[in-house]
Amino acid sequence: MVSLGGLARKLFGSSNDRRIRSLSSRVDEINALEPQTKALTDEQLKAKTAEFRKQLAEGKSLDDLLVPAFAVAREAARRVLGLRPFDVQLKGGMILHEKGIAEMKTGEGKTLVATLPVYLNALSEKGVHVVTVNDYLAQRDAATMSRVYGFLGLTTGVIVHGLDDDQRRTAYACDVTYATNNELGFDYLRDNMKFEKDQMVQRDHNYAIVDEVDSILVDEARTPLIISGPLDDRSELYNTIDAFIPILEPSDYELDEKQRSVNFSESGTEKLENLLRAAGHLKGESLYDVENVAIVHHVNNALKAHKMFMRDKDYIVRNGEVVIIDEFTGRMMPGRRFSEGLHQALEAKEKVQIQPENQTLASITFQNYFRMYNKLSGMTGTASTEAEEFGNIYGLDVVEVPTNLPIKRIDEDDEVYRTVEEKYQAIIADILDSHKRGQPVLVGTTSIEKSEYLADRLRKEGFSDFQVLNARYHEQEAFIVAQAGVPGGITIATNMAGRGTDIQLGGNVDMRIAQELSDVEPGPERDAREAAIREEIAVLKQKALDAGGLYVLATERHESRRIDNQLRGRSGRQGDPGRSKFFLSLQDDLMRIFGSERMDSMLVKLGLKEGEAIVHPWINKALERAQKKVEARNFDIRKNLLKYDDVLNDQRKVIYEQRLELMEAESMTETIEDMRDEVIQVLTGKHIPERAYAEQWDVKALREDILQSLNLDLPIEEWAAEEGIAEDDIVNRIKAAADQEMKEKAERFGPELMAYVERSVLLQTLDNLWREHIVNLEHLRSVVGFRGYAQRDPLQEYKQEAFELFQALLANLRNTVVGQLMRVELAHQAPAPDELPFMAGHHIDATTGEDDFGEGYPIGSFAATEVKRDPADPSTWGEVARNEPCPCGSGKKYKHCHGAYQTA
Structure with a gap:
């Protein structure tokens, strides 16, 4: 119907x-x-x-x-x-x-x-x-x-x-x-x-x-x-905690592979508390006391490193370093590191040198x-x-978008075996049969470990004429992919997503010419050899077509249907014939996690013999349903990440727009004056409450706060003793004194240098406070989930507290900038190179594994010091930034003035 x-x-x-x-x-x-x-x-x-x-x-x-x-x-x-x-x-x-x-x-x-x-x-x-x-x-x-x-x-x-x-x-x-x-x-x-x-x-x-x-x-x-800079070395703590994990028994933790989570059980927590107490790392009675938040973070990472992350699947150890393996492409990602101390926990587990943790300086989601x-x-x-x-x-x-030519690829139903061993026997037999018939085979695996296991099995069968394409051999990748369509060729690949090179039946003409004729000059000889290569590939293509085109043989289902489709899509290019088939076993991760035990017992009852496979469209549909569940969970993870990042993103936009306005403004003076006035208003309102009698004023505390915040020692007690003086009069006198101090400072520095000082102090303070704010939000995010146990919405709690933290940031910005400018007595002194923070990016290219930002670069720092520069005496200038106004007072940038003399 x-x-x-x-x-x-x-x-x-x-x-x-x-x-x-x-x-x-x-x-x-x-x-x-x-x-x-x-x-x-x-x-x-x-x-x-x-x-x-x-x-x-x-x-x-x-x-x-x-x-x-x-x-x-x-x-x-x-x-x-x-x-x-x-x-x-x-x-x-x-x-x-x-x-x-x-x-x-x-x-x-x-x-x-x-x-x-x-x-x-x-x-x-x-x-x-x-x-x-x-x-x-x-x-x-x-x-x-x-x-x-x-x-x-x-x-x-x-x-x-x-x-x-x-x-x-x-x-x-x-x-x-x-x-x-x-x-x-x-x-x-x-x-x-x-x-x-x-x-x-x-x-x-x-x-x-x-x-x-x-x-x-x-x-x-x-x-x-994420762009980050290093924090203090805590390698000793990682090693100490790592030594505790192997002591734990299975009953000491609860592992959920489906949700990719692992937590300590009650007995595990108690055992860990005793170990930490003996090592002197536990403060108070309980592991979950507030002063032990950092320790909880470390022990959770150590548990994840041992129980959720497998060597040669999630990472490999190469040249004394833990290198991440991308779960989608199976490639090494040198330079990329897991964040929040997890990578250090893996390094402790593998007994390699522990690199320092990083602090987030800036971040954004795609x-x-x-x-x-x-x-x-x-x-x-x-x-x-x-x-x-x-x-x-x-x-x-x-x-x-429909294809230009109809797709001729035949997608066969999955073959499901009871055990992994039976599955691999069938795979080896099918690969060798296709090779004999001259059909090119692309074998897809889900990890390096499995691709190398299959390669070893083929070698044991006495067969060595194949290529392995995975994270350990990605240097040869382009040529391997280009030749995967040669008749009888066998290519074992770890996830074929985003390779960037089409598999053409017979081989890739352009790749062959580029590799074989790279050192041959243009001329009759090159033309003849190029024609010979084209003719040879045309013959090979016909052989591959006669054998049925590219055969995509997958050794396992990925948790995402999309990755499976990417692998299938490598066959049947531009109307070519081809076929695809997935070989599965009830012991595969996806089957095992989604309840294959019931199916196993059913197959035994039905009399499925060793080496036999069950092939039925219902199996495919059941697997698709399982994959949809995983995809839905991953979508929820990304949606949840975005909901929280949207809170940070709204604040990020405000900060970045503010920075841009500050950089575009010719003068900061008006902005600084407004900030200074607001600081004075807040301090005065704190000690001279509205509608309070003069005898209720705490003028001594006000004088101390003004000295602390504005570096001004003013006779506020004498002012307050004057007959008939009002609160506004005291505010105006403080403002006048502060304005006069900044006016004199501006005259000493000169307008160009003063503008530079104001902009530098304001921008650097804003950046420093923003970095601290990001770290605070990261910490808030890591614990706000527990509010759910108190029947409160964690996201709403996060939004409210993030807003309060942002308001505190803005107040802190005013106080810090005003205080620094009232004290500054030098335009600029550059820190020594080894004092500059090191900045590195974290989010490696998922397909090449290259660390585009691993080298990082230093971020300049503005420092207010007590040393004064004499415009007439260059020996007092210290190190001057290239784009800073020249200390001589010419109004030109240093690189175009006195700095130009040093570049010859």
Whole structure:
């Protein structure tokens, strides 16, 4: 019986079908323009860019220009790259322009699709960012597609690791900028730690197209981007606590694999308290007394390190370092460290050198960073399973774009075995059978450990003609992927997400030519060898086609359907034949966690023999339901993270906007005066209450507070003794004294230097207090969950207390800035280099594992000291910052004045 919904879909198509059909009319218009666009000369085609920009200036919208702009961009791609976007690619480009996510299968040319909306939106001259998952893709795509943009008169920049600020500023100023998500996020955070606006590198967040949007906005959105600096060394404490964990018995803790959590039981807590007391680390009677909060944090991390994190699955130890393995791609992530002391707990567990912990200096989630863009879109091969999340968090619709050619890949039902051993026997037999038939095989595993176990099993069978692609061998990755489609080839890969190189049947022509002819000069010899390679690959491709195309063999289901789909999608590229199959056992993690015991007993009763598999669509559906549960849990984790980060984000916006206003202002004097007046009002109101009699005034305490806060010793007791004096009179006299003190100071320093001092003190104080505030919110976040036991909403409690902390920050800012400026007697003295904090980023590229920000960089510091500079005596100046006003009083920057003499 067909439901009403099913009947409607049959008659009218799904909402996705209707959306795709609605784009057809504009595709027809673009195609109608093709003859006249083709007839244009190169110069006439290039001139179209200036023509479009003129039309925008005259009032036309980007939507008005979509059809002619897409026609021009398609013709440019045909002339420059020899690639003419198909009609479905035009539709994909329209979806990107309309703030949607274009789901396009592997090999459908997403990189080319992006050029269409990029060109259209770059006409506004506000900048377009194309976001990729790693430096290699950013450089590759920028190098290729800049030829199209350059042909049409647009500039292209690329942001990769290792660029200085000037290079970054130039790249961001281009019409089109290719960059990784990490570089964009960290540049934003670093910009908001700068002390001058002209030092900032980014401009407005206008429009971004995110490639591999599911990887960046879903997988990597679980953890925030963090810039941090080191704290004191506490390695001895980590080692002491680590020694306690192996003593514990299974009854001393409760492990929940499904929820990825582990906690001490009552007996475990009691045992731990005795151990800590004997070691002298326990204060008071109970582990959970308030003074033991830090110890609780350490012991919980030690327990997690031992019971939840497995060596060679979650991390490996290499060259005396604990290196994280990305759970989605299976790659090493050197330089990335778990936060909040967990990485140090792992180092203690593995008996390697413990690196110091870090303090958060700035942070933001990818959700909040990318939601700053006025317009956002994305593309990937697998987004439909996360459509709800994209809609709820980013307001993005997922639209499945049909393939240019029908998909011929056959997705077979899963084979489920009772034991892991039976499963691997079947896998080995299937791999060897496919190899004999000349069919290329891509074997997907979920961890390094399992990929190497399978490789060992193949070697024991006497077979060694295969490639292993995982975190330990990612240096050879591009070539291994490129050759995975060779007939009879066997490639064992740990999660094929975001590899950036298509698997082409017969092998990748461009990769072979680049590798084999890299040292051959252009000429007849190179042309002949290139032709031979192309001919050889054409023969190999036909053999692979005859054998059935690429066979994707998965050794396990991932907890996310999307990762499974990414693996499947490697086969059947551009209408090629192919097939895929998943081999499972009841002992696999996903099956075991979601109640395979009942199924095991049922299969035994049904008489399933050793080596036999059960194959049925019901099994697939049951697994999908299990995966949906895990996906829903992960979505809840990300939603919860975002709810709490939204609180911080609102405050972050206020602080960053305030910083920008301060940097843009020519003078801080008025702001400082307002802050000083407010401090005086608060102090006076504290000791001279409103409507109080003069004999109730605590003028002695007021005098002491004014001396403490403003560094002014005033005869307040004498003023208060005057006949008929009012509270306002005392306030005005204090203000006048403070204003006179600052006026004299400004005359001594000069207007340029005084403005520099005020800006520096204000910005540095704001930054320091903001960092402390972030740490306070982190601590609040870690304990506020316990409020739920008292029937209070933890989120509401967090919002209320975070607001109170923010109000305290603003009050503290006024007091600290006013106090420092009233005392300062020197414009600037730079600290010694070893006193500068070291800043490092934490949120590694999930696909390359490269540490883009591991080197870090120092943050300058303003220090008020008692040493005075004599403008006429350079020996009293000390170290002067390059952009500081020259102490000689010329009004020029130091680097353009006396500092210029030292650069010769």
